[in-house]
Amino acid sequence: MKYMKPEEIIELFKGRFGDSIIDSKIESKEEGVKKNSYNIIWLMIKLENFKDAVKLLCSIQFPHFAIISGNDLGEEIELIYYFSLYYGERFKEISLNITTFLPKEDLKISTITDLIPGTQTAEREAIEMFGIKVEGLPDSPNLFLPKDFAKDTYPFRRDEKGIYPLSKNGKYVGDNIAKREEEVKKVE
Amino acid sequence: MSKMTYSIPIGPVHPSLKEPMTFNFEIYGERIEKVNLAPGDNHRGIEFMGMQRNPVQIIYLAERICGICSASHPFAFCKAVENAAGIEVPERAQYIRVIIAELERIHSHILWAGVAAHELGFDSVLYISWRAREEVLDLLEYLTGNRINYGIFMIGGVRRDITEDQIPRIRKTLEYYKDIYGKIEDIFLKDPTIALRTKNVGVLTKEDALRLCAVGPTARASGVKKDIRQDQPYSAYADLNVKAITPDVLTGEVNGDVYDRIVVRLLELVQSLEIVEQCLDNLPSGEIIAEKKLVKLLNQLKRAKGRGVGRHEAPRGECIHYIKLNESELPEVWKARAPTYNNLMAWVPMLLGQQIADIPIVIASIDPCIACMDRVTILNKDNGQKNILTKKDLHELSVQKTRRITP
Secondary structure, three states: OOOOOHHHHHHHHHHHHHHHEEEEEEEEEEEOOOOEEEEEEEEEEOHHHHHHHHHHHHHHOOOEEEEEEEEEOOOEEEEEEEEEEOOOOOOOOEEEEEEEEEEHHHOEEEOOOOOOHHHHHHHHHHHHHHOOEEEOOOOOOOOOOOOOOOOOOOOOOOOOOOOOOEOOOOOEOOOOOHHHHHHHHHHO | OOOOOEEEEEOOOOOOOOOOOEEEEEEEOOEEEEEEEEOOOOOOOHHHHHOOOOHHHHHHHHHOOOOOOOOHHHHHHHHHHHHHHOOOOOHHHHHHHHHHHHHHHHHHHHHHHHHHHHHHOOHHHHHHHHHHHHHHHHHHHHHHOOOOOOOOEEOOEEOOOOOHHHHHHHHHHHHHHHHHHHHHHHHHHOOHHHHHHHOOOOOOOHHHHHHOOOOHHHHHHOOOOOOHHHHOOOHHHHOOOOOOOOOHHHHOOOOOOHHHHHHHHHHHHHHHHHHHHHHHHOOOOOOOEOOOOHHHHHHHHHHOEEEEEEEEEEOOEEEEEEEEEEOOOOOOEEEEEOHHHHHOOOHHHHHOOOEHHHHHHHHHHOOOOHHHHHEEEEEOOOOOOEEEEEHHHHHHHHHHHHHHHOO
C-alpha cells in the first residue's frame, strides 16, 4: 500500500477543490522519550464541496470515522468531522479533521451514510443537538434526547432556539451563567 | 400463511448501570428478524455541564462519564487540552499515565470476562474472575488512593508520583496475574461449553466492522487491526512496541464471533502486563507535572486559544475528546465520545438471526453496560397479551440453553 504524506493529502484536496479549501493546517506531535511524532490534518472546506471531499477521502482509503462535533458561532454552525486514515500500521495513522460551516438561515447538509454507514449515530446527534437537517437520512424518533423533548429546541444552540441555563432560583438568564454574572444577579 | 413475528422491547433503564438502552426485537419463533436500537435514556448532558466549568474541573467530570473507564476519559481530555494550549507533558508523567491506563485495562477486561461467564450461566467463574480483579483494584487504590475514579490525571501531567518503594508492590501484582493467567485461559478458551455457546454466535464480519466504524476489541476480533496505541502512539506508547491483537495470533483464523472477542481480550490482558512491566523498567526520572501551581495553570488556560483533539485506546476502544479554548475561563466547545457510541451499530448485524437466549451474551460481547437487561416485555401482537420478562427470566433462558447444549 502506498502511503501519502500529510502535505500530499492537502495538495490532493487543494488540487481538486481549489478555493473551496478555506484553510488547512498540519499539526505534528512528538511523544515519549524517543520523540516519535504523528500528524493531524485540519481542513476547512466550503459546504458545497463537503460531500465530494468525503468521497475523495474514501478513494484514498476507507476512512475510520470517529465523531462530529458542532459549535454555534452565531451566524453559522461549525461542524467538524473526525476521520483517520492508514490505521492498522504503527505510526502510519493520520488524523484528518474536516470542518465545514452551515449558515443559520439554511441549516442543511447532505448525509454521508451512503459512503460511511457508521456515521449515522453522529448525524442523528447533530440533528437533535443543533437542529440541522441532514438530507437523505430517514426520520426517526429522538436517539439522545427524551422522546417528548420540546420541538424546535436544540440544547447546543446559543440563540433563541437553545436551552437557557437557569439561575439558582430557576429563572432563565440566557447563554452562559458565568459570562452573564450581572444578569444572574438581577434575576436573583 | 403469513409469518407471525413478535416484538420484544428490552430495556431501557436500570439506575445502577451506566448505559441504559432499549432494544426492540422482532422475533419469529426463536429467531431475531429485526433489531431496533433506542439509546438516550440516560443522556446526562455532561458536555453541556462541562461547558459551564473550567478545564481543571472538567477532568473530574470526565472521570465520571464512565466508572470503568475512569482513567481513559481524563487521559483523552487532558491530551486534548494540552494540544490546544501547547503544554508539554514531562516524560515521567507520560509513563505513569500509561501504567494507570493499562492497569485499568486489566481490571476492565477481567470484569468483562466475569460478566460474560455470568451471562452464560457460569456464576462460579464470575466469582473467581472478580476475585482475581480485586488484586489490581487494590493496587490502583495503593497507587492513587481510589479503586475507581483515580483522580490522578492533571492537565500537563499527573498528580501523584510512583516512588521507588511502590514498584515492588506493582511487580507483585503483575506476578500474580502471570500466575493465574493460565487458569483464566483454561476456563475461557478450552472449556467445551463456552466454545459451544460462543463460537459462530454474534458474528461481525470484517466488512461490517469497517463500514460501521467499530472500535476496540470488537473491531479487532473481526480482523481490523486498529489500535491507537499502535497506529498513532502517544505518551509512553510511542516508545513501546504495541501491536494490535487479532484472534488469529492464537487460533490462526478470524471469525469475528463472541469467542474471538474473548480471545482478543484475554490476549490484551497479557499485553497490558507486558506494557506495565516495560514502563517500570524504563521509567524516566524528572518532574511529573508541567505546572505545579493550579492558579498559574488556570491562568495559562484562560489565556490560551486553540483547538485540540485527544485520543486514547480505552479498554473498549477509541475514546476521543475535542476541546476549543477561546481566551476565556470556560471552554467554548467540549465534545467527548466513548467507544460504545461507535460499537452501537455493530450490534445489529451481530444480533440478526440469533436466538433470544443468545441476546445476553451477544450484547455483552462488545463490553457495553448491560443495563438494558433489567426488564423485557414480550408483546403478542395478535391478542395484545403482554408477558414481562425480567432480567432473571432472560438470564434463566440463557442458562437453560447452556444446559441444553452441553453434552
